[in-house]
Amino acid sequence: MAQTYIVTGAASGIGLALCQRLLAGNHRVCACDINFDALQAIYSHYPQFAEGGNLMLQQLDVRQLDTWQQTVVRVVEHWQRIDVLCNIAGVLKENWVTDIVVPDEVDLHFDINVKGTIFGTQSVIETMRSQGSGHIINVASLAALSPVPGLSLYSASKFAVRSYSLAAGMELGQYGIAVTTICPDAVQTPMLDKQKDKEQAALTFSGHRTLSVDEVVDAIVGPIMRKRPLEMVLPASRGVVAKAANIFPQTTGNYVDFFHKLGKKRQKKSQ
Template sequence: MHILITGAANGIGAAVTAMAAGKGYRIIATDLDMDALQRRWQALPNIRCQALDVRDAQGWTDLVAGLEHVGIEIDVLINAAGVLRSGQTGELKQADIDLTMDVNVKGVIFGVNAVAAGMKRRRRGHIINIGSIASLYATPGTTTYAASKFAVRGFSIAAAGDLRPFGVAVTLFGPGPVKTAMLEQQRGDADAALTFSGARALSADEVAAAILGPVLRKRPLEYFLPAREGLLGKLCNAFPGFFLSQVDKARARGLRNFTADAYRPRDEDCQ
């Protein structure tokens, strides 16, 4: 089985790449930072490193065509590349808006569109789009990020409907906060306090184990981790007024959790 993973140089993408390689899968590891990608993975024989800017639709087309030219068919696509820029409405920067939407939304759509043609032709395949628990919680303070992850959820569900008749599954995977460099970027940022409002942060290995375990095996339409947060998020989604009434309490809890052990990473979590 060939698995193509974006954002594989660090964070969730790197954790999934490492675990998948350990399980014997053949990996196409992609990232914009080719130097970091090669430093991390070039010694492993079952990992093929490929430079990819997920914002570049033609780059996606060329990558898939190049793989098919050498006989590599993509069985699973895991869209893990993502960025986060915090900011209050009225103070948002155009560059941050563009980057967030280009990477988190257009990057996912371009990738799914590029691999879907071959999967439809072969009548098999699985696409896993990494959303977030923010795909359900429209979090003030990380407004553009929430908008991007809501969009990933909507696209994933619609794409699942398009591709299901061809035997191709699409899963929206929504983790809570994960101990990666992205989480560390938010620590101490009052705009991002809601990220820290839960009981704890997940490890990247927990996320990778869920993706390569129940998600890959069962091919669900949606999978949220922790499951309780997913259920609560859907309730907040159904009753947004109730959700907003709880934001101040959650933000205060998040500010206190900036220094909590449950959100502290190990050194390797942020590599």
């Protein structure tokens, strides 16, 4: 059955791939991104997904609560409901904790990754509660399970996304609203491409391979939509390692240099 989706970060990476998959499945999609020109340019090449049918293009700065509220109002007025919100927009900038802290970089991670997720989640609750159903899918990261040296701000922000999302899921279930946190390992996106020559991001490449955007989309439209779990980790094997590392941080710290060197080797191969 066709459903109504709001998808953020829709101009690239996971968000773009997800929107196209949903539209191909005849779902109604509000594709949102701060870069509205990019959105328009992308969909000008897909006449089968012309705006006005099952597609709505929306400029959205996830850091601004009022623009979230305007987006929700527009979608409800046009399609009368919101079945699924996918909070995918995110940002990553590498940093050592010994670097001089730039306030703008702190704000960037927490305003987009954390506040954007919170504002989006809160903005759809009233509509979903009145429907008696809904599903909120928030993208965290494997870094939300175990902190990554070299990506301390990103890790901290994604820990917050995961914690908030799990708490929200436990609270909102009574209203028929599911909240799923998805924690993928490194995914081959433009955001990852920017990290290929950054030593601080070497641990991101320590897995035996990167995920494709299609693998993440497969998980969203497949088991996540069917089972509506509180959390899904991709791949599951890396999730086990990450959770174990989080339980035993002192022991894990002894192996950071090993995995950093391994990540650097794989990082060079990816360039």
